[in-house]
Amino acid sequence: MSAYAGQSLRSRDHQGTLGLLPPRGAGAYEEFLNLYGPTPTPGERLIGVLEGSGLSGRGGAGFPTARKLRAVRDGRRPVVLANGTEGEPASHKDEVLLAHNPHLVIDGALLAADAVRARRVIIAVARATDAAAQLERALASRPDGDRVEVKTVPERFIAGEESALVHFLNGGEAKPTATPPRAFERGVGGRPTLVQNVETLATLALIARYGEEWFRASGTAAEPGNVLATVCGAVRMPGVLEVPLGILLSDLFARCGGLTEPASAYLVGGYFGRWVPPIEGLELSNESLATAGGRLGARTVIALPESSCGVLESARVIAYMARQSAEQCGPCVFGLRTLAARFATIARAEPGATEAYRALAGLHRQIARRGACAHPDGVLEFAASATTVFADEFSAHLAGHCTAHSHQHVLPVPTKQGDWR
Amino acid sequence: MSKPLHLTLDMIRCDAYGHCAELLPEIIELDQWGYPIINDPSLPEHLHADARRAITACPRLALKLEHRPAANAPARSGHAL
Numbered sequence: 001m002s003a004y005a006g007q008s009l010r011s012r013d014h015q016g017t018l019g020l021l022p023p024r025g026a027g028a029y030e031e032f033l034n035l036y037g038p039t040p041t042p043g044e045r046l047i048g049v050l051e052g053s054g055l056s057g058r059g060g061a062g063f064p065t066a067r068k069l070r071a072v073r074d075g076r077r078p079v080v081l082a083n084g085t086e087g088e089p090a091s092h093k094d095e096v097l098l099a100h101n102p103h104l105v106i107d108g109a110l111l112a113a114d115a116v117r118a119r120r121v122i123i124a125v126a127r128a129t130d131a132a133a134q135l136e137r138a139l140a141s142r143p144d145g146d147r148v149e150v151k152t153v154p155e156r157f158i159a160g161e162e163s164a165l166v167h168f169l170n171g172g173e174a175k176p177t178a179t180p181p182r183a184f185e186r187g188v189g190g191r192p193t194l195v196q197n198v199e200t201l202a203t204l205a206l207i208a209r210y211g212e213e214w215f216r217a218s219g220t221a222a223e224p225g226n227v228l229a230t231v232c233g234a235v236r237m238p239g240v241l242e243v244p245l246g247i248l249l250s251d252l253f254a255r256c257g258g259l260t261e262p263a264s265a266y267l268v269g270g271y272f273g274r275w276v277p278p279i280e281g282l283e284l285s286n287e288s289l290a291t292a293g294g295r296l297g298a299r300t301v302i303a304l305p306e307s308s309c310g311v312l313e314s315a316r317v318i319a320y321m322a323r324q325s326a327e328q329c330g331p332c333v334f335g336l337r338t339l340a341a342r343f344a345t346i347a348r349a350e351p352g353a354t355e356a357y358r359a360l361a362g363l364h365r366q367i368a369r370r371g372a373c374a375h376p377d378g379v380l381e382f383a384a385s386a387t388t389v390f391a392d393e394f395s396a397h398l399a400g401h402c403t404a405h406s407h408q409h410v411l412p413v414p415t416k417q418g419d420w421r
Numbered sequence: 422m423s424k425p426l427h428l429t430l431d432m433i434r435c436d437a438y439g440h441c442a443e444l445l446p447e448i449i450e451l452d453q454w455g456y457p458i459i460n461d462p463s464l465p466e467h468l469h470a471d472a473r474r475a476i477t478a479c480p481r482l483a484l485k486l487e488h489r490p491a492a493n494a495p496a497r498s499g500h501a502l
Contacts, residue, residue: 178431329432330456366452372433 019226020202021242025100029141032103039107040208046115047073050204053212054224059083059197060272060298062286065204071184072192073116079188080113081169082123084131084198085153085160088270089320089412091300093228094198096240098131101202102138106148108201111208113147116194120149123198124165127152127418155418157271157324161373162195164326173420175326176373197298199228219245223285227299233267233410234260234305246285253303264306265389267411269297271317272378274385275310278303293385302411309404311393313411314386315340315347320413321379326420332376335367339383349397357398360387426486427462428472434483441484444475 018035026032042049051066072078082105086094098105105123113121125131132152139145151169153159159174166187168174187193196204203225207215216224223245229252232238236257243252249266253259265275266282268289276282276294283289286296304310322336342356342363364384367376387394396403428448437455447468449457464472464486476484 176433178433330435330437330454331432331452334454334456366458370432370452370456370458372431 019206019242020097020104020199020228021100021240026103029103029138032101036104037209039111039205041114042111042208043114044073044117046111046204046208049207049212053207053215055200055203055207055215056223057197058199058203058227058298060088060269060296062296065196065200068184068194068196069112069116072118072194075192078116078118078184078192078194079120079122080109080116080118081165081183081188081193081195082109082121082198082201083160083162083165083195084123084125085165086126086298087155087157087160088272088298088300089157089414090232090267090270090302091230091298093230093240093298093300095126095129095131097199097202097228098125098129099134102135103142104202104205105198106135106138106142106145107208108198108203108205109196110144110147111205112194112196112201118194120188120191121147122149122151122169122188124151124153124160124169126155126159128155154420155414155416156420157321158326158373158375159418159420161375163373165195166193168421175328175420176375178372220283220285220287222287227284229284229299229301231256231301231303232412233301233303234263235303236260243284246283246288249282249284249301250280252284252301259303260305262306263303264308265304265310266294267302267304268294268300270300271321271382272374273297273300274381275304275314275389276385277389293388304410305406307405308410309347309393309402309407310386310390311343311397311402312347312404312407313409314383314390315343316409316413317411318343318379318383321375321382323417325375326373329371329376331367331370335363335370336376336379339363339367339379343383343386346394346397349400349402351400353400354398357387357394426464426469426472426488428459428464429462429485429487430457430459431483431485432456434481436481436483438480440478440480441475444478445471448472449475 047066047069055065056062084094109121132150135150154174161176162183163177164174166183167177169188183193183195219225226242226244230240263278267275274294276292279292319340322340325332327333345356346353439455441457442449442451
Protein backbone atom coordinates (compact mmCIF):
# COMPACT_ATOMS: atom_id res chain seq x y z
CA MET A 1 0.00 0.00 0.00
CA SER A 2 2.17 2.86 -1.17
CA ALA A 3 -0.62 5.39 -1.77
CA TYR A 4 -2.54 6.67 1.20
CA ALA A 5 -6.23 7.35 1.21
CA GLY A 6 -5.24 10.82 0.32
CA GLN A 7 -6.35 14.00 1.91
CA SER A 8 -4.61 14.86 5.12
CA LEU A 9 -7.51 14.94 7.50
CA ARG A 10 -6.82 17.76 9.87
CA SER A 11 -9.14 18.30 12.73
CA ARG A 12 -11.17 21.50 12.69
CA ASP A 13 -8.91 23.12 15.24
CA HIS A 14 -5.79 22.42 13.27
CA GLN A 15 -6.78 24.49 10.26
CA GLY A 16 -4.01 26.71 9.06
CA THR A 17 -1.28 24.34 10.19
CA LEU A 18 0.00 21.19 8.57
CA GLY A 19 -0.13 17.76 10.07
CA LEU A 20 1.93 14.63 9.54
CA LEU A 21 0.77 14.02 5.98
CA PRO A 22 0.44 17.17 3.87
CA PRO A 23 -1.97 16.74 0.93
CA ARG A 24 0.68 16.25 -1.70
CA GLY A 25 3.60 15.13 0.42
CA ALA A 26 6.16 17.48 1.92
CA GLY A 27 8.54 17.27 -1.02
CA ALA A 28 12.17 18.34 -1.11
CA TYR A 29 13.85 20.11 1.80
CA GLU A 30 13.20 23.69 0.57
CA GLU A 31 9.55 22.88 0.00
CA PHE A 32 9.35 21.23 3.41
CA LEU A 33 10.78 24.37 5.07
CA ASN A 34 8.34 26.56 3.15
CA LEU A 35 5.44 24.44 4.34
CA TYR A 36 6.44 24.00 7.98
CA GLY A 37 8.86 26.82 8.66
CA PRO A 38 12.42 26.41 9.96
CA THR A 39 13.29 23.75 12.51
CA PRO A 40 13.06 25.34 15.98
CA THR A 41 15.86 24.94 18.55
CA PRO A 42 14.19 24.29 21.91
CA GLY A 43 17.04 22.07 23.19
CA GLU A 44 16.28 20.57 26.60
CA ARG A 45 13.17 22.78 26.99
CA LEU A 46 11.44 20.46 24.53
CA ILE A 47 10.96 17.85 27.26
CA GLY A 48 8.76 20.19 29.30
CA VAL A 49 6.71 21.04 26.21
CA LEU A 50 6.24 17.35 25.44
CA GLU A 51 5.18 16.75 29.02
CA GLY A 52 2.55 19.47 28.71
CA SER A 53 1.37 18.13 25.36
CA GLY A 54 0.62 14.67 26.73
CA LEU A 55 2.19 12.99 23.68
CA SER A 56 2.44 9.23 24.03
CA GLY A 57 4.39 6.78 21.87
CA ARG A 58 2.81 6.07 18.48
CA GLY A 59 4.45 2.68 17.88
CA GLY A 60 1.79 0.76 19.77
CA ALA A 61 2.74 0.66 23.44
CA GLY A 62 1.73 4.28 24.07
CA PHE A 63 4.34 5.12 26.73
CA PRO A 64 4.52 8.85 27.62
CA THR A 65 7.20 10.37 25.37
CA ALA A 66 8.47 12.98 27.83
CA ARG A 67 9.18 10.26 30.41
CA LYS A 68 11.26 8.30 27.94
CA LEU A 69 13.34 11.37 27.12
CA ARG A 70 13.78 12.11 30.80
CA ALA A 71 14.98 8.54 31.47
CA VAL A 72 18.06 9.04 29.28
CA ARG A 73 18.70 12.77 29.77
CA ASP A 74 20.80 12.85 32.90
CA GLY A 75 23.14 9.88 32.65
CA ARG A 76 25.81 8.90 30.16
CA ARG A 77 25.49 10.43 26.68
CA PRO A 78 22.60 8.56 25.02
CA VAL A 79 21.84 7.39 21.48
CA VAL A 80 18.59 8.23 19.68
CA LEU A 81 17.09 5.35 17.74
CA ALA A 82 14.10 6.10 15.50
CA ASN A 83 12.14 2.93 14.89
CA GLY A 84 10.52 2.77 11.45
CA THR A 85 10.74 -1.00 10.99
CA GLU A 86 6.97 -1.62 11.13
CA GLY A 87 6.98 -5.42 11.22
CA GLU A 88 3.20 -5.57 11.51
CA PRO A 89 1.98 -6.90 8.12
CA ALA A 90 -1.30 -4.94 8.12
CA SER A 91 0.25 -1.60 9.14
CA HIS A 92 1.65 0.81 6.56
CA LYS A 93 1.63 4.11 8.42
CA ASP A 94 5.39 4.33 8.99
CA GLU A 95 6.08 3.40 5.38
CA VAL A 96 3.70 6.11 4.15
CA LEU A 97 5.06 8.69 6.61
CA LEU A 98 8.67 8.02 5.59
CA ALA A 99 7.75 8.17 1.91
CA HIS A 100 5.71 11.39 2.11
CA ASN A 101 7.38 13.32 4.90
CA PRO A 102 10.90 12.06 5.64
CA HIS A 103 12.10 15.53 6.68
CA LEU A 104 9.59 15.72 9.52
CA VAL A 105 10.86 12.39 10.89
CA ILE A 106 14.47 13.57 10.57
CA ASP A 107 13.56 16.86 12.30
CA GLY A 108 11.96 14.92 15.15
CA ALA A 109 14.95 12.62 15.59
CA LEU A 110 17.35 15.58 15.71
CA LEU A 111 15.12 17.57 18.08
CA ALA A 112 14.96 14.57 20.42
CA ALA A 113 18.73 14.18 20.17
CA ASP A 114 19.26 17.84 21.11
CA ALA A 115 16.84 17.50 24.03
CA VAL A 116 18.78 14.59 25.55
CA ARG A 117 22.30 15.65 24.39
CA ALA A 118 22.68 12.65 22.08
CA ARG A 119 25.33 12.69 19.36
CA ARG A 120 24.51 9.46 17.60
CA VAL A 121 21.15 9.40 15.79
CA ILE A 122 19.95 6.28 13.93
CA ILE A 123 16.81 5.75 11.87
CA ALA A 124 16.07 2.05 11.43
CA VAL A 125 13.78 0.91 8.63
CA ALA A 126 12.72 -2.39 7.08
CA ARG A 127 15.16 -3.73 4.50
CA ALA A 128 12.64 -4.59 1.78
CA THR A 129 11.03 -1.14 1.54
CA ASP A 130 12.12 2.02 -0.27
CA ALA A 131 12.36 3.87 3.02
CA ALA A 132 16.16 3.70 3.36
CA ALA A 133 16.74 5.15 -0.11
CA GLN A 134 14.12 7.86 0.48
CA LEU A 135 15.74 8.79 3.80
CA GLU A 136 19.26 8.85 2.34
CA ARG A 137 18.06 11.21 -0.42
CA ALA A 138 16.34 13.44 2.12
CA LEU A 139 19.40 13.49 4.39
CA ALA A 140 21.72 14.36 1.48
CA SER A 141 19.64 17.48 0.81
CA ARG A 142 19.90 18.86 4.36
CA PRO A 143 22.78 20.74 5.97
CA ASP A 144 22.33 18.67 9.16
CA GLY A 145 21.86 15.40 7.26
CA ASP A 146 25.26 13.99 8.23
CA ARG A 147 24.13 13.74 11.86
CA VAL A 148 21.82 10.82 11.04
CA GLU A 149 22.63 7.20 10.15
CA VAL A 150 20.14 5.00 8.30
CA LYS A 151 20.12 1.27 9.11
CA THR A 152 18.10 -1.44 7.41
CA VAL A 153 16.66 -4.27 9.45
CA PRO A 154 15.54 -7.76 8.37
CA GLU A 155 11.89 -8.17 7.41
CA ARG A 156 10.55 -10.02 10.48
CA PHE A 157 7.57 -9.30 12.70
CA ILE A 158 9.68 -9.32 15.85
CA ALA A 159 12.73 -7.48 14.46
CA GLY A 160 11.33 -4.10 15.52
CA GLU A 161 10.89 -5.13 19.15
CA GLU A 162 13.10 -2.82 21.17
CA SER A 163 15.64 -5.35 22.47
CA ALA A 164 15.73 -7.21 19.13
CA LEU A 165 16.42 -3.99 17.27
CA VAL A 166 19.20 -3.01 19.67
CA HIS A 167 20.72 -6.51 19.50
CA PHE A 168 20.71 -6.38 15.70
CA LEU A 169 22.33 -2.93 15.58
CA ASN A 170 24.99 -4.21 17.97
CA GLY A 171 25.92 -6.91 15.45
CA GLY A 172 23.66 -9.76 16.58
CA GLU A 173 20.55 -11.37 15.22
CA ALA A 174 17.31 -9.36 15.19
CA LYS A 175 15.92 -11.41 18.09
CA PRO A 176 14.75 -10.18 21.50
CA THR A 177 17.20 -10.47 24.38
CA ALA A 178 16.62 -11.06 28.07
CA THR A 179 15.71 -7.83 29.90
CA PRO A 180 16.90 -6.08 32.01
CA PRO A 181 18.92 -4.26 30.89
CA ARG A 182 16.37 -2.27 28.91
CA ALA A 183 17.52 -0.09 26.01
CA PHE A 184 17.26 3.09 28.08
CA GLU A 185 19.77 1.58 30.50
CA ARG A 186 22.12 -0.11 28.03
CA GLY A 187 21.34 -0.10 24.33
CA VAL A 188 23.15 0.65 21.06
CA GLY A 189 26.92 0.45 21.55
CA GLY A 190 26.33 -0.06 25.28
CA ARG A 191 24.91 3.45 25.62
CA PRO A 192 21.54 4.44 27.08
CA THR A 193 19.25 4.48 24.06
CA LEU A 194 16.06 6.41 23.42
CA VAL A 195 13.93 4.23 21.14
CA GLN A 196 11.02 6.11 19.58
CA ASN A 197 8.69 5.21 16.75
CA VAL A 198 9.12 7.43 13.66
CA GLU A 199 5.54 8.75 13.91
CA THR A 200 6.18 9.76 17.53
CA LEU A 201 9.24 11.73 16.39
CA ALA A 202 7.40 13.37 13.50
CA THR A 203 4.64 14.40 15.93
CA LEU A 204 7.29 15.69 18.32
CA ALA A 205 8.64 17.88 15.49
CA LEU A 206 5.15 19.35 15.01
CA ILE A 207 4.76 20.02 18.74
CA ALA A 208 8.17 21.74 18.77
CA ARG A 209 6.88 24.10 16.06
CA TYR A 210 3.25 24.67 17.02
CA GLY A 211 3.25 24.07 20.78
CA GLU A 212 1.43 21.92 23.30
CA GLU A 213 -1.87 23.87 23.10
CA TRP A 214 -2.03 23.25 19.37
CA PHE A 215 -1.46 19.55 19.91
CA ARG A 216 -4.08 19.26 22.63
CA ALA A 217 -6.68 21.02 20.46
CA SER A 218 -7.08 17.76 18.59
CA GLY A 219 -7.97 14.33 19.94
CA THR A 220 -9.59 13.74 23.33
CA ALA A 221 -8.68 15.18 26.74
CA ALA A 222 -7.17 11.88 27.89
CA GLU A 223 -5.64 10.98 24.53
CA PRO A 224 -4.68 14.17 22.70
CA GLY A 225 -3.43 14.69 19.18
CA ASN A 226 -3.64 13.37 15.67
CA VAL A 227 -2.43 9.92 14.70
CA LEU A 228 -1.85 7.89 11.57
CA ALA A 229 -4.19 4.96 11.07
CA THR A 230 -4.03 2.15 8.54
CA VAL A 231 -7.51 1.08 7.48
CA CYS A 232 -8.19 -2.01 5.38
CA GLY A 233 -10.50 -4.99 5.01
CA ALA A 234 -14.08 -4.32 3.90
CA VAL A 235 -13.56 -0.65 2.95
CA ARG A 236 -13.72 0.82 -0.55
CA MET A 237 -10.45 2.77 -0.32
CA PRO A 238 -8.01 1.14 2.06
CA GLY A 239 -5.11 3.34 3.10
CA VAL A 240 -3.28 5.39 5.68
CA LEU A 241 -5.04 8.46 7.09
CA GLU A 242 -4.19 11.18 9.59
CA VAL A 243 -7.06 11.52 12.03
CA PRO A 244 -7.66 12.92 15.52
CA LEU A 245 -7.72 10.36 18.32
CA GLY A 246 -11.31 9.75 19.37
CA ILE A 247 -12.72 9.82 15.84
CA LEU A 248 -15.71 7.50 15.44
CA LEU A 249 -14.71 4.27 13.73
CA SER A 250 -17.76 4.78 11.48
CA ASP A 251 -16.30 8.16 10.42
CA LEU A 252 -12.95 6.52 9.84
CA PHE A 253 -14.56 4.01 7.48
CA ALA A 254 -16.59 6.78 5.82
CA ARG A 255 -13.34 8.59 5.02
CA CYS A 256 -12.16 5.38 3.36
CA GLY A 257 -15.15 5.39 1.02
CA GLY A 258 -17.38 3.44 3.36
CA LEU A 259 -17.75 -0.28 3.99
CA THR A 260 -18.17 -2.65 1.06
CA GLU A 261 -20.44 -4.86 3.21
CA PRO A 262 -21.39 -4.96 6.90
CA ALA A 263 -18.50 -5.90 9.20
CA SER A 264 -18.79 -8.81 11.64
CA ALA A 265 -15.88 -7.48 13.73
CA TYR A 266 -13.01 -5.03 13.69
CA LEU A 267 -9.41 -5.99 14.33
CA VAL A 268 -7.76 -3.01 15.98
CA GLY A 269 -4.02 -2.88 16.71
CA GLY A 270 -2.91 -5.44 14.17
CA TYR A 271 -1.82 -8.97 15.01
CA PHE A 272 -0.75 -7.87 18.45
CA GLY A 273 -4.20 -6.33 18.84
CA ARG A 274 -7.67 -7.61 19.59
CA TRP A 275 -10.93 -8.22 17.80
CA VAL A 276 -13.79 -6.00 18.88
CA PRO A 277 -17.48 -6.41 18.01
CA PRO A 278 -18.84 -3.79 15.58
CA ILE A 279 -20.58 -1.78 18.29
CA GLU A 280 -22.05 1.55 17.21
CA GLY A 281 -20.33 4.60 18.63
CA LEU A 282 -16.89 3.03 19.08
CA GLU A 283 -14.09 5.56 18.83
CA LEU A 284 -10.44 5.34 17.89
CA SER A 285 -9.13 5.73 21.44
CA ASN A 286 -7.98 3.38 24.17
CA GLU A 287 -10.72 4.68 26.42
CA SER A 288 -13.50 3.79 24.00
CA LEU A 289 -11.98 0.56 22.67
CA ALA A 290 -11.45 -0.72 26.21
CA THR A 291 -15.23 -0.81 26.66
CA ALA A 292 -15.30 -3.40 23.85
CA GLY A 293 -12.21 -5.30 25.04
CA GLY A 294 -9.88 -3.66 22.57
CA ARG A 295 -6.96 -1.26 22.49
CA LEU A 296 -5.36 1.06 19.95
CA GLY A 297 -1.92 -0.42 19.40
CA ALA A 298 -0.39 1.11 16.27
CA ARG A 299 -3.90 1.99 14.99
CA THR A 300 -4.31 -0.64 12.34
CA VAL A 301 -8.06 -1.04 11.82
CA ILE A 302 -9.33 -3.95 9.76
CA ALA A 303 -13.05 -4.33 9.07
CA LEU A 304 -13.83 -8.01 8.68
CA PRO A 305 -16.55 -8.52 6.04
CA GLU A 306 -19.44 -10.52 7.47
CA SER A 307 -19.29 -13.01 4.59
CA SER A 308 -15.89 -14.25 5.77
CA CYS A 309 -14.99 -16.57 8.65
CA GLY A 310 -13.57 -14.95 11.77
CA VAL A 311 -12.32 -18.31 13.07
CA LEU A 312 -10.41 -19.06 9.87
CA GLU A 313 -8.96 -15.54 9.70
CA SER A 314 -7.81 -15.78 13.32
CA ALA A 315 -6.29 -19.22 12.70
CA ARG A 316 -4.33 -17.84 9.73
CA VAL A 317 -2.94 -15.00 11.83
CA ILE A 318 -2.02 -17.29 14.74
CA ALA A 319 -0.21 -19.66 12.36
CA TYR A 320 1.72 -16.70 10.96
CA MET A 321 2.54 -15.37 14.44
CA ALA A 322 3.74 -18.83 15.54
CA ARG A 323 6.15 -18.80 12.58
CA GLN A 324 7.30 -15.34 13.68
CA SER A 325 8.60 -16.65 17.00
CA ALA A 326 12.31 -16.01 17.38
CA GLU A 327 12.42 -19.63 18.58
CA GLN A 328 14.31 -18.79 21.71
CA CYS A 329 11.83 -19.46 24.52
CA GLY A 330 10.27 -22.92 24.81
CA PRO A 331 6.76 -21.78 25.78
CA CYS A 332 6.72 -19.48 22.72
CA VAL A 333 8.18 -22.01 20.25
CA PHE A 334 6.08 -25.01 21.32
CA GLY A 335 3.15 -23.16 22.85
CA LEU A 336 2.34 -21.00 19.83
CA ARG A 337 2.88 -23.95 17.48
CA THR A 338 0.36 -25.96 19.49
CA LEU A 339 -2.04 -23.02 19.72
CA ALA A 340 -1.87 -22.62 15.93
CA ALA A 341 -2.57 -26.33 15.42
CA ARG A 342 -5.59 -26.21 17.76
CA PHE A 343 -7.00 -23.15 15.96
CA ALA A 344 -6.46 -24.82 12.57
CA THR A 345 -8.40 -27.89 13.71
CA ILE A 346 -11.27 -25.67 14.89
CA ALA A 347 -11.17 -23.53 11.72
CA ARG A 348 -11.55 -26.64 9.56
CA ALA A 349 -14.49 -27.76 11.75
CA GLU A 350 -12.87 -31.18 12.02
CA PRO A 351 -14.07 -33.93 14.39
CA GLY A 352 -11.35 -33.03 16.93
CA ALA A 353 -12.54 -29.39 17.07
CA THR A 354 -14.31 -29.66 20.41
CA GLU A 355 -11.30 -31.30 22.04
CA ALA A 356 -9.02 -28.64 20.52
CA TYR A 357 -11.27 -25.89 21.85
CA ARG A 358 -11.27 -27.38 25.36
CA ALA A 359 -7.46 -27.48 25.30
CA LEU A 360 -7.19 -23.71 24.75
CA ALA A 361 -7.55 -22.65 28.39
CA GLY A 362 -4.82 -25.00 29.62
CA LEU A 363 -2.58 -23.94 26.76
CA HIS A 364 -3.11 -20.30 27.68
CA ARG A 365 -1.90 -20.98 31.23
CA GLN A 366 1.24 -22.71 29.96
CA ILE A 367 2.23 -19.83 27.67
CA ALA A 368 1.13 -16.67 29.50
CA ARG A 369 3.92 -14.41 30.81
CA ARG A 370 6.61 -16.98 30.12
CA GLY A 371 8.40 -15.46 27.14
CA ALA A 372 11.42 -13.16 27.36
CA CYS A 373 9.52 -10.66 25.20
CA ALA A 374 5.82 -9.89 24.78
CA HIS A 375 5.37 -11.92 21.58
CA PRO A 376 3.61 -14.98 23.05
CA ASP A 377 1.39 -12.82 25.28
CA GLY A 378 0.39 -10.66 22.32
CA VAL A 379 -0.69 -13.75 20.38
CA LEU A 380 -2.59 -15.11 23.38
CA GLU A 381 -4.55 -11.88 23.73
CA PHE A 382 -5.38 -11.90 20.04
CA ALA A 383 -6.55 -15.54 20.32
CA ALA A 384 -8.62 -14.83 23.44
CA SER A 385 -10.38 -11.93 21.71
CA ALA A 386 -11.20 -14.22 18.77
CA THR A 387 -12.91 -16.80 20.98
CA THR A 388 -14.91 -14.02 22.65
CA VAL A 389 -15.95 -11.98 19.62
CA PHE A 390 -16.58 -14.97 17.34
CA ALA A 391 -18.23 -17.11 20.04
CA ASP A 392 -21.16 -18.03 17.78
CA GLU A 393 -18.88 -18.95 14.89
CA PHE A 394 -16.78 -21.10 17.23
CA SER A 395 -19.95 -22.94 18.33
CA ALA A 396 -20.84 -23.61 14.70
CA HIS A 397 -17.34 -24.91 14.00
CA LEU A 398 -17.45 -27.22 17.01
CA ALA A 399 -20.76 -28.55 15.64
CA GLY A 400 -19.01 -29.34 12.37
CA HIS A 401 -19.94 -26.47 10.06
CA CYS A 402 -18.94 -22.94 9.13
CA THR A 403 -21.41 -20.08 8.67
CA ALA A 404 -19.21 -18.06 6.29
CA HIS A 405 -20.20 -17.56 2.65
CA SER A 406 -16.69 -16.83 1.49
CA HIS A 407 -13.34 -18.31 2.37
CA GLN A 408 -11.41 -15.71 0.49
CA HIS A 409 -8.55 -14.54 2.73
CA VAL A 410 -8.98 -11.06 4.20
CA LEU A 411 -6.08 -10.50 6.61
CA PRO A 412 -2.69 -10.08 4.95
CA VAL A 413 -0.27 -12.84 5.98
CA PRO A 414 3.18 -12.69 4.37
CA THR A 415 4.56 -16.00 3.19
CA LYS A 416 8.11 -14.72 2.69
CA GLN A 417 10.38 -14.92 5.71
CA GLY A 418 13.22 -12.47 6.24
CA ASP A 419 16.59 -13.48 7.65
CA TRP A 420 17.61 -12.80 11.21
CA ARG A 421 20.61 -10.77 10.16
CA MET B 422 19.15 -12.03 59.25
CA SER B 423 19.26 -13.09 55.60
CA LYS B 424 17.77 -11.05 52.76
CA PRO B 425 14.79 -12.49 50.85
CA LEU B 426 15.97 -14.44 47.81
CA HIS B 427 14.13 -14.89 44.53
CA LEU B 428 14.69 -17.45 41.83
CA THR B 429 14.79 -16.03 38.31
CA LEU B 430 14.85 -17.88 35.01
CA ASP B 431 16.28 -16.74 31.68
CA MET B 432 13.82 -18.45 29.32
CA ILE B 433 16.01 -17.69 26.29
CA ARG B 434 18.87 -19.72 27.79
CA CYS B 435 16.69 -22.57 29.07
CA ASP B 436 16.74 -25.74 26.95
CA ALA B 437 14.38 -27.88 29.04
CA TYR B 438 16.96 -30.20 30.62
CA GLY B 439 14.65 -30.34 33.63
CA HIS B 440 17.31 -30.85 36.32
CA CYS B 441 15.92 -27.90 38.26
CA ALA B 442 12.50 -29.50 38.68
CA GLU B 443 14.16 -32.67 40.02
CA LEU B 444 16.24 -30.75 42.53
CA LEU B 445 13.64 -28.18 43.56
CA PRO B 446 10.18 -29.68 43.04
CA GLU B 447 8.75 -27.50 45.83
CA ILE B 448 9.15 -24.43 43.60
CA ILE B 449 9.54 -25.66 40.03
CA GLU B 450 7.21 -27.73 37.88
CA LEU B 451 7.58 -28.51 34.20
CA ASP B 452 5.13 -27.64 31.44
CA GLN B 453 4.04 -30.16 28.82
CA TRP B 454 7.16 -29.42 26.77
CA GLY B 455 9.55 -29.78 29.72
CA TYR B 456 10.20 -26.11 30.43
CA PRO B 457 10.17 -24.95 34.05
CA ILE B 458 7.28 -23.04 35.55
CA ILE B 459 8.21 -21.08 38.67
CA ASN B 460 4.94 -20.38 40.37
CA ASP B 461 6.25 -18.43 43.34
CA PRO B 462 9.80 -17.17 42.89
CA SER B 463 10.30 -16.17 46.53
CA LEU B 464 12.36 -18.81 48.27
CA PRO B 465 11.78 -19.81 51.90
CA GLU B 466 15.04 -20.11 53.78
CA HIS B 467 14.94 -23.89 54.18
CA LEU B 468 15.08 -24.23 50.36
CA HIS B 469 18.10 -21.98 49.79
CA ALA B 470 20.58 -24.88 49.69
CA ASP B 471 18.44 -26.90 47.27
CA ALA B 472 17.95 -23.83 45.08
CA ARG B 473 21.73 -23.35 44.89
CA ARG B 474 22.12 -26.99 43.84
CA ALA B 475 19.51 -26.51 41.11
CA ILE B 476 21.29 -23.41 39.85
CA THR B 477 24.63 -25.20 39.74
CA ALA B 478 23.12 -28.23 38.02
CA CYS B 479 21.60 -26.24 35.12
CA PRO B 480 23.74 -27.00 32.04
CA ARG B 481 22.51 -23.77 30.44
CA LEU B 482 23.15 -21.50 33.44
CA ALA B 483 19.57 -20.25 33.02
CA LEU B 484 18.73 -19.94 36.72
CA LYS B 485 19.95 -17.43 39.23
CA LEU B 486 19.19 -16.08 42.67
CA GLU B 487 18.47 -12.41 43.13
CA HIS B 488 17.83 -10.21 46.11
CA ARG B 489 15.56 -8.01 44.03
CA PRO B 490 11.91 -8.95 44.56
CA ALA B 491 10.69 -10.53 41.34
CA ALA B 492 7.28 -8.90 41.70
CA ASN B 493 8.92 -5.52 41.10
CA ALA B 494 10.73 -6.55 37.96
CA PRO B 495 10.71 -3.78 35.35
CA ALA B 496 7.95 -3.84 32.77
CA ARG B 497 8.75 -6.17 29.90
CA SER B 498 9.68 -4.64 26.60
CA GLY B 499 6.77 -4.37 24.22
CA HIS B 500 6.95 -5.08 20.56
CA ALA B 501 7.08 -1.42 19.77
CA LEU B 502 7.03 1.81 21.67
